[in-house]
Amino acid sequence: MSTVHKHVEESQVTISQLMLPSHTNFSGKIHGGYILSLMDQIAFACASKHSKNYCVTASVDTVNFLSPIEVGELVTMKASVNYVGRTSMIIGIRVEAENIHTGVKKHCNSSYFTMVAKDDDGNNVGVPGLILDSKIEIRRFLKSAHRLKIKKNRQNDFKASEFKVEKHLHELKDQNVTVSFNSKE
Template sequence: MNESVYRSVNYSKTLITELMIPSYANFGGKIHGGTILSLMDKVAYACSAKHAGGYCVTASMNVVDFLAPVEVGDLVHLHASVNHVGTSSVTVGIRVEAESIITGEIRHTNSSYFTMVRLDATSKKAIPVPGLTLETREDMRRFLEAMKRKELVQEYKANFKNTVDSLDLDHIEELLKDQNCQIQGA
């Protein structure tokens, strides 16, 4: 990819709307979380592939909190936009909203960030993506937030590894005594 290529956030903004049908429901009668996650992955792909100009794969997704249930018969709107780009990665912000066709009420049900990586079609190796043109203060804010999230994830991974590596396993029973678990046959 020519390094002087830049694309705006608006260039690849993507909206997918899907009707929630009975076969998407879980045993509780609400739309299965896996259905929502699959739709989020689909919109992340569409948005990132458009920005990148080629095939992208999901590298990671940030925490997905289910804020409100989605009902059979709702329209689910998935809004996606590129928040950040690296050398070969695209961070896509996704907002999921459920709309009741009957009442017109719109509920924010989920938000997440997917990191997608552009791959060469032949070698399947990561290749560069276009840069991102930031046109508004909101674009800049989202770009900076994505940078901070990436930094915090790297920090968390390093801290977690250090914490686990430093556990005194000779005293494991003491570490677990106030937890909701039992030790059997250890």
């Protein structure tokens, strides 16, 4: 583990980009894939700034598209290191769109990218720790740590080699499914 620690604001990154007609999907709104691409770029910039190394995206959690983004709106993305492990970081990203004529802003998306620092040979490399200076930074760190714990538990609960169908069949009772599986097969 790295002995260096950095303040959260030292690695924060903000980008703004005007949304153009070339960024639209078939319904005339800004394509979600385009927004995800921008989010991946800012997550890379934030993680690389924090670690001073090349970083790769390991996972993306909780991508909720809350409001559509229109052509002509100014999209601003803010990225911050919310959590650090030994070689990985969770980057929190907030996406807002502003109608540049009215000044009205809307929250469009929040997401969490897990980024891993790499050395020149592609090996994982340690990242600096965080200095948490505020209640919101502590909350974000603990929320990310909690999310990681839940994710690991969920992976263990449904591990293919240990999954017992009979243990979980009752969970399907109120779902929109029909089970034609015979547990005696």
